[in-house]
Amino acid sequence: MSSTQVLNGRSLQLLKMLIERYISDGQPIGSRTLSKNSDLKLSPATIRNVMADLEEMGFLHSPHTSAGRIPTASGYRLFVDSLLTVKPLESTELSRVHQELTAHDGNKAIISRASRLLSELTQMAGVVTLPKRELVCLRHIEFLPLSNARVLVIFITNEQEVHNKIIQTSRAFSASELQQVGNYLNAIYSGRSLAAVRESVLKELQDDQQRISQSLLDAVKIAQLAFEDENPKEDYVLTGETNLMEFSELADRDQLKKLFNAFNQKQDVIYLLDQCMKTNGVQIFIGEESGYKVFDQCSLITSSYSISDEVVGVLGVIGPTRMAYEKIIPFVDITAKLLSAALNPKPTSP
Amino acid sequence: MSSTQVLNGRSLQLLKMLIERYISDGQPIGSRTLSKNSDLKLSPATIRNVMADLEEMGFLHSPHTSAGRIPTASGYRLFVDSLLTVKPLESTELSRVHQELTAHDGNKAIISRASRLLSELTQMAGVVTLPKRELVCLRHIEFLPLSNARVLVIFITNEQEVHNKIIQTSRAFSASELQQVGNYLNAIYSGRSLAAVRESVLKELQDDQQRISQSLLDAVKIAQLAFEDENPKEDYVLTGETNLMEFSELADRDQLKKLFNAFNQKQDVIYLLDQCMKTNGVQIFIGEESGYKVFDQCSLITSSYSISDEVVGVLGVIGPTRMAYEKIIPFVDITAKLLSAALNPKPTSP
DNA sequence: ATTTAGCACTCTTATAATTTGAGTGCTAAC
């Protein structure tokens, strides 16, 4: 054991160079290559010693005896956490993002454009979750009677979206009755988050029901049906998946199939994205860190976005672990910020 | 030129056997194989003559000198049109289809299940278009005032689905005004197809506007905005695309990427499916017949489905040209019929 | 006039043998 096996400045510098080089070239890096490209004048032999240490510490890995080395997930992690020098966004790209995220034409459309932006500018997959309904505020609710004691519930949220749902009530209600129910609910619940409303309604029902009038009880019961959990229906807009087919890392047909299946079934991806929402700022999963076999060869860079200062969704880029972190991290960061800006109720039309 | 180069019974029989064999084995079929499996006792040499003729006529094709032969698109076409002996659906499959297409829980859900059914039972891709809005009947329409002279339009169609849309009106309308507008429109347009409604509204506007009262004119103008064409937004539910990755015919990464891109962009697929809607019964595109390069290696088997005896959509299976036509054709046929049944307003709740 | 046997020929596929080159680890000298 020649070196002291401690991460000194030199070995870190070499690790950094190796990873940068590997990211740009895509091929295992050998000692000779590294020696030539380094300002610190070291012979390949010395570098081999350092690399052997880095391998022992789990940051590098050799595909086979006579190949160079490639970074492991931990290697990338170290790189991303403390070695990385982020590159500012190119101005052409920045203006493109600005341009696409300023037209206010419906949240769904904006979100789709954000997703497309993420995939097109990175040539990987872009993903944006739809705003979490739960966290979004109720603006207005309205009921319409249908046949057979069914009621159409229409509610408008914070983000200016209209949602609707049909519920089955215990008895038929007239239009004017429903009107009253609507008025009552709007008065007390408007402006609160759907989650808060649901909670409040449930509490109301559990409370002593004697205390409130029959008509109010009806209102609360209807509200309960309207805000019932059902399937929370979290969803996302994924674009550019096909870009991932180009990467040799994911070339294996079986691997690729599993990856695309995961995209279609959505639940695993949603779970990951949900985790990202809990943290503020840019969040990164590298390779195995995600905990899902399918994503072993992938990295996920995300950042959350908000409506009315409330974090309601996440957006990000999915690609091979070997990706240009130094460019993509700031890109994801700024896209999230601009998306938040685009989604927030603009002052002109309240 | 030994044989008369005419499609006699024998050559057709041989073509049929060759295609059947190729579909099941996936490998070019040679004269020896065919000779052994035929009841008509012919030597390989004779069969070679016949095959040479079939090749000259464009029904077969040889990947290279010393491989057997495989069918061309025309070969498959002839096979499908006049040689095929369809196999009845297996009872286990049939019962599965029945089972999945009887729960009445929202059209979107039924359609998704139909698509999944198509892909799972064939191990290829399944596709179902959403009902064409235009062709579906208006059941009820309702308006709600929003801020800034905007109006929320809610309409319920035939297929029990609720749609909504926000329009910008020329002036603000009160709730009661809108109520009247709704009453008026429901009275005259309810039960007619959206396309018919749109047409009628446009005609009304072009007619002499003096003849109708101001309030009716308002109603018609609002209706015009509500039924404005916008994006017709045709769409489909595609499942099991990833199954297509298993087929060696589509193994080429580039090819596969283009195919998946076509699925994502949707327009080409929609164009094809639209064509299928024009014809009644099962419609088949084999390989190049579709006219799109991406689908050169694919076949598409479709059948249309209806709501209230009006054809409103199409469903089908997408797979490699080498697919089990004799099983899939009846399967698609019956699935379409059962889907129609499932989507039609059930007599129990009008 | 068909059909068939026979044969030379073609072309893919599989296997093994060989070479090349990149890169390593270790040792001994600097």
Add this chain to the structure above:
DNA sequence: GTTAGCACTCAAATTATAAGAGTGCTAAAT
């Protein structure tokens, strides 16, 4: 601690060889 040197390993590319499947054509048989 660093480096030169060298033996060694392994993947990838190249080549050679053989095996096998299938063809087209011709001439004989039916």
